Amino acid sequence: MCHLFAMSSGPKRIKATFWLLDAPDSPRAATLRTPDGAGLGAFDADGVPQVVRQAIRSRADTAFAREAQDVTSSTFVAHVRHASTGRASDANTHPFVRDGRIFAHNGVIEGLGKLDAELGTAGLPVLGDTDSERFFALVTREIDAHDGDVGEGIAAAARWAAQNLPLYSINMILITAGELWALRYPDTNGLYVLQRGAGGRNGRHLDHASPFSEIRVRSLDLLDEPAVVVESERMDEDPRWRLMDSGELLHVAADLTVTSRIVLDGPPVHQLSLEDLRPEAAVSQTTSVPDLPMSA
Numbered sequence: 001m002c003h004l005f006a007m008s009s010g011p012k013r014i015k016a017t018f019w020l021l022d023a024p025d026s027p028r029a030a031t032l033r034t035p036d037g038a039g040l041g042a043f044d045a046d047g048v049p050q051v052v053r054q055a056i057r058s059r060a061d062t063a064f065a066r067e068a069q070d071v072t073s074s075t076f077v078a079h080v081r082h083a084s085t086g087r088a089s090d091a092n093t094h095p096f097v098r099d100g101r102i103f104a105h106n107g108v109i110e111g112l113g114k115l116d117a118e119l120g121t122a123g124l125p126v127l128g129d130t131d132s133e134r135f136f137a138l139v140t141r142e143i144d145a146h147d148g149d150v151g152e153g154i155a156a157a158a159r160w161a162a163q164n165l166p167l168y169s170i171n172m173i174l175i176t177a178g179e180l181w182a183l184r185y186p187d188t189n190g191l192y193v194l195q196r197g198a199g200g201r202n203g204r205h206l207d208h209a210s211p212f213s214e215i216r217v218r219s220l221d222l223l224d225e226p227a228v229v230v231e232s233e234r235m236d237e238d239p240r241w242r243l244m245d246s247g248e249l250l251h252v253a254a255d256l257t258v259t260s261r262i263v264l265d266g267p268p269v270h271q272l273s274l275e276d277l278r279p280e281a282a283v284s285q286t287t288s289v290p291d292l293p294m295s296a
Contacts, residue, residue: 007227
């Protein structure tokens with residue numbers, strides 16, 4: 001399954017180190033199939049999006065993703081792609097950038113011809129052939145239509161997709177230089193949130209590595225600073241991880257205030273199951289879970 005990770009440290013810029021893939025000889029890496037791409041997005045001190053991403057066509061292409069990436073920002077998003085739509089290419093690798101916002105998605109949206117017709121000229125900046133980038137274009141159009149209100153734009157785009165397109169999941173993250181939004185819809189894939197106080201529950205810096213995926217994140221600054229983390233799976237044994245509800249839109253403001261609301265209160269009109277998906281799409285939405293202990 002594609003792995004989504006996002007984090008906000010609110011008004012405080014922090015340094016974090018990311019490993020998008022584990023070392024090739026690690027027990028976790030041995031249990032997981034090679035992904036189709038990996039990427040990381042954040043913002044520089046001037047609020048300009050900074051994205052590094054690379055397609056992975058073979059294990060020989062994974063050196064970038066296995067190297068430590070040191071990033072300083074107050075909002076972050078990382079993504080490991082298992083392709084459901086579109087080939088392994090840099091243009092199809094998350095995260096995507098548009099209008100100063102960074103976006104990543106986990107799920108499957110079908111009916112792309114209908115989505116392209118709905119987008120019209122709003123789809124012209126789409127460079128790849130994924131459902132994810134097209135949905136981001138729809139979100140961007142709806143943000144503009146709602147006078148720059150990001151939350152309302154996400155809600156409107158998700159409602160249109162739920163009414164008009166066959167879909168399995170549209171779990172997504174969108175970040176700006178100071179804010180973070182996360183949507184889980186419907187309940188086919190998980191999306192968890194952790195409101196982490198300074199030092200976490202054990203008075204330690206952040207060092208997260210999920211046994212369900214390959215991204216590892218470390219931040220010594222979070223020994224002394226709070227943060228909000230959103231992730232496809234729980235990344236440690238902290239009991240405060242909360243599974244977001246289906247249709248829940250979470251917002252982390254620039255001062256780290258967290259609010260959420262249900263923006264979709266029913267299933268999609270054209271709900272897809274794993275059995276409805278093409279074999280490669282179905283594989284991209286399943287998780288191999290190794291029997292490894294979680295990190296603290």
